[in-house]
Amino acid sequence: MMDQAQNLRIRLQQLGKPAAKTLAVVSGKGGVGKSNFSLNFSIALSKQGHSVLLFDMDIGMGNIDILMGRSSRYSIVDFFENRMDLGDIVSEGPEGISVIAGGSGLATLFEMEESRFSSFLDQLDTFIHQYEYIIFDMGAGITRESSQFILCVDELIVITTPEPPAIMDAYSVMKYLTSVKKDMPFSLVCNRVQSEKEGKETIQRLSNALQKFLQKEIFPLGFLPDDRSVTAAVTRQIPFSVYKPESAISKAINEVALRFEKGQKEQNLTFSKSNFLGRLKSYILGR
Numbered sequence: 001m002m003d004q005a006q007n008l009r010i011r012l013q014q015l016g017k018p019a020a021k022t023l024a025v026v027s028g029k030g031g032v033g034k035s036n037f038s039l040n041f042s043i044a045l046s047k048q049g050h051s052v053l054l055f056d057m058d059i060g061m062g063n064i065d066i067l068m069g070r071s072s073r074y075s076i077v078d079f080f081e082n083r084m085d086l087g088d089i090v091s092e093g094p095e096g097i098s099v100i101a102g103g104s105g106l107a108t109l110f111e112m113e114e115s116r117f118s119s120f121l122d123q124l125d126t127f128i129h130q131y132e133y134i135i136f137d138m139g140a141g142i143t144r145e146s147s148q149f150i151l152c153v154d155e156l157i158v159i160t161t162p163e164p165p166a167i168m169d170a171y172s173v174m175k176y177l178t179s180v181k182k183d184m185p186f187s188l189v190c191n192r193v194q195s196e197k198e199g200k201e202t203i204q205r206l207s208n209a210l211q212k213f214l215q216k217e218i219f220p221l222g223f224l225p226d227d228r229s230v231t232a233a234v235t236r237q238i239p240f241s242v243y244k245p246e247s248a249i250s251k252a253i254n255e256v257a258l259r260f261e262k263g264q265k266e267q268n269l270t271f272s273k274s275n276f277l278g279r280l281k282s283y284i285l286g287r
């Protein structure tokens, strides 16, 4: 447990540091590659010199831990059920990223008692200034509760594959989220493409539909190939970009991260600072 003096020290160190940009990785259909993306994208950003906290928010079936082959001693379940501090459940991940494991056994984070949620906010507040990016790997689809949380983050990365059911579900999720929060920034990644043409067409089709029917612009982050080294890496419990840094998919994820960074730089000229915690607070108080 962190004592008060330690908390104060951390807060003093953080004075003047900007709050982390918060991102949630979401999809409509399950199994499209969110967790593999979140982990390897976090690693790519870290290699580019950014400090990243990867937060497994798939509370029921968190598997970031399994994908990186390090079983964290504690998970978010320990925060909610065993009343540990968030600071004590953060573990070191590959390539300098920090990770909060999802664990299993919690039905839903979003229905927890208010006092614990307040404590969640307070503790997030202490380390929101320690990182440049906090990336939440979400479970598949969205529920009413999870959508409230998702809408509090600064930006969303939507993952789809080129398969029509995945595209339809990605569209439905974006349609729903846009109906609640029109100005929510979306980036789109198409995973498991067989060719560059397929990737470009999928992204184009979704962008066109969003523009036409929802008058909504999305930022195309790019596509990742269907690559056998992903399954091999998952089986060996090593992130694919660590297992095969020269593979097509590892190169592609680095490009996606570079494009993301470029987008961030352009956006920073106009972007107001992150108010993730403020939004989360008002959501919780308004429940």
Ligand SMILES: Nc1ncnc2c1ncn2[C@@H]1O[C@H](COP(=O)(O)OP(=O)(O)OP(=O)(O)O)[C@@H](O)[C@H]1O
Binding pocket: 027, 029, 030, 031, 032, 033, 034, 035, 036, 037, 058, 138, 139, 140, 191, 192, 193, 224, 225, 226, 227, 228, 230, 231, 234, 249
């Ligand atoms: N680019 C890829 N090439 C080949 N296989 C892939 C690729 N991306 C994902 N996979 C396969 O899909 C599986 C599911 O990936 P992952 O667990 O990242 O999906 P998810 O969207 O997080 O799933 P869930 O919705 O259950 O959280 C992986 O174990 C891997 O076998």
Ligand SMILES: [Mg+2]
Binding pocket: 034, 035, 036, 058, 063, 137, 138, 139
């Ligand atoms: Mg997942």
